[in-house]
Each structure stands twice: as C-alpha cells, then as structure tokens.
Amino acid sequence: MNISLQNIGRRFNREWIFRGIDYTFKNAGKYAVLGANGSGKSTLLQVLNGSLAPSVGVLKYEDFGKDIEHGEIFNLLSLAAPYLEVIEDFSLNEMIDFHFKFKKFKVGMDKNAVADILSLDGSRNKLVKYFSSGMKQRLKLALAFCADTPILMLDEPTSNLDTQGIDWYLSLVEKFSENRLTIVCSNQEHEYSFCPNRLRIADYKS
Numbered sequence: 001m002n003i004s005l006q007n008i009g010r011r012f013n014r015e016w017i018f019r020g021i022d023y024t025f026k027n028a029g030k031y032a033v034l035g036a037n038g039s040g041k042s043t044l045l046q047v048l049n050g051s052l053a054p055s056v057g058v059l060k061y062e063d064f065g066k067d068i069e070h071g072e073i074f075n076l077l078s079l080a081a082p083y084l085e086v087i088e089d090f091s092l093n094e095m096i097d098f099h100f101k102f103k104k105f106k107v108g109m110d111k112n113a114v115a116d117i118l119s120l121d122g123s124r125n126k127l128v129k130y131f132s133s134g135m136k137q138r139l140k141l142a143l144a145f146c147a148d149t150p151i152l153m154l155d156e157p158t159s160n161l162d163t164q165g166i167d168w169y170l171s172l173v174e175k176f177s178e179n180r181l182t183i184v185c186s187n188q189e190h191e192y193s194f195c196p197n198r199l200r201i202a203d204y205k206s
C-alpha cells in the first residue's frame with residue numbers, strides 16, 4: 001500500500017500549516033510524523049486518511065499497482081487518535097461488536113481475544129463512559145491494532161498511558177504492525193523509535 005503526496009499543502013484561513021510536501025509512504029514501512037505541539041501533525045494525518053482535503057496538491061493511494069479511490073480508503077485503514085471518540089454509552093462488548101461490523105478481525109483474533117489483549121475481561125459489560133482515560137486509550141489502540149487493515153495510523157498513541165501502558169503499546173506494535181503501513185504522529189521518542197522513516201513537519205513550513 002502506497003500513499004503518495006505531490007506538492008501537498010494545507011492551510012486554515014490564511015495560515016499555511018505545511019506546504020510543498022512531496023513524499024511517498026511505501027508498502028509496509030514504518031513512518032513517524034514529527035513536530036512540536038501545534039505544528040500540524042494531526043492535520044497531515046487527517047489529510048492522509050482522507051478526512052480533510054488538502055488545500056493544494058495531489059494525494060494518491062495505490063495498492064499492488066492498482067489505484068484506490070479516495071472514498072474507499074477509510075475501509076483500508078485503522079486509526080487511533082485523541083480526537084477519535086469511543087461511544088460512551090456502549091459497554092466494552094458492544095463497542096467491540098460495533099467496531100468489527102465495519103472492519104474484519106485480524107487472523108486469529110475475535111471478540112474474546114480483543115478483550116484478553118485489553119486485560120479487561122472483568123469489565124466486558126462496563127460502559128465505556130466509566131473507563132479511565134488510560135483504559136479508553138487502550139481500547140482505541142486495541143481496536144485499531146486488531147483490525148485487518150493494511151494501514152495503521154496512530155496519533156499520540158501513548159497519551160494517557162502509564163509506563164506499563166507504554167510497554168503494552170510497544171508489544172502490540174511488535175505483534176500487529178507487521179506487513180502494515182504504519183504512520184505514527186508524535187513528539188515522544190518512545191512512541192516512534194521503531195520507525196526508521198521520519199517526516200518532519202518543520203521542513204514544510206514556509
């Protein structure tokens with residue numbers, strides 16, 4: 001799966017957040033999008049996942065040499081991000097069921113395996129609104145990692161996680177990011193140290 005950007009820029013009102021990005025996210029590569037708070041990492045991720053149109057430039061998706069329509073891309077990606085809401089009035093069981101109505105489980109995974117990964121077996125009927133912020137973050141990550149999509153997008157993946165949670169995140173990366181194009185937006189080294197490819201938003205400010 002490739003995502004190629006030709007002269008991509010995005011502005012809000014008169015302010016350019018970034019521009020002139022010529023870059024290709026290739027195959028099952030591991031990429032970090034880096035920058036200070038407010039630099040535009042999430043904005044770029046939203047452009048990459050099709051939820052925000054670029055102000056200029058051309059974005060192309062391609063899988064095994066075949067062009068992918070922009071409308072189809074959402075089926076091919078999993079996203080965990082602070083601005084992505086979980087459904088507060090669902091129980092954990094209902095949240096997992098709901099998510100996997102739209103996405104397939106990765107091979108060998110099912111609802112019980114997702115709950116096991118979360119170590120929340122005793123909370124299967126607990127409403128998500130009663131989860132702590134760390135539990136909600138784990139839930140978002142587990143749903144993204146356990147879905148069978150060729151693209152994994154993670155924005156600030158360890159926000160609200162303690163050191164044990166960070167180790168848990170890194171174990172999921174090892175187990176579930178293989179053969180997937182993985183893009184991590186971050187400014188914390190421990191979140192993206194496994195990514196050999198790095199795109200710095202600061203290089204596209206002008």
Ligand SMILES: Nc1ncnc2c1ncn2[C@@H]1O[C@H](COP(=O)(O)OP(=O)(O)OP(=O)(O)O)[C@@H](O)[C@H]1O
Pocket residue numbers: 012013017035036037038039040041042043044
């Ligand atoms: N819908 C919007 N309208 C106007 N400005 C916006 C909008 N969304 C984002 N911005 C601005 O774009 C800039 C980049 O924001 P963005 O959230 O992409 O940064 P970030 O690098 O992800 O930050 P952080 O590390 O704090 O999450 C900020 O100045 C922000 O205020």
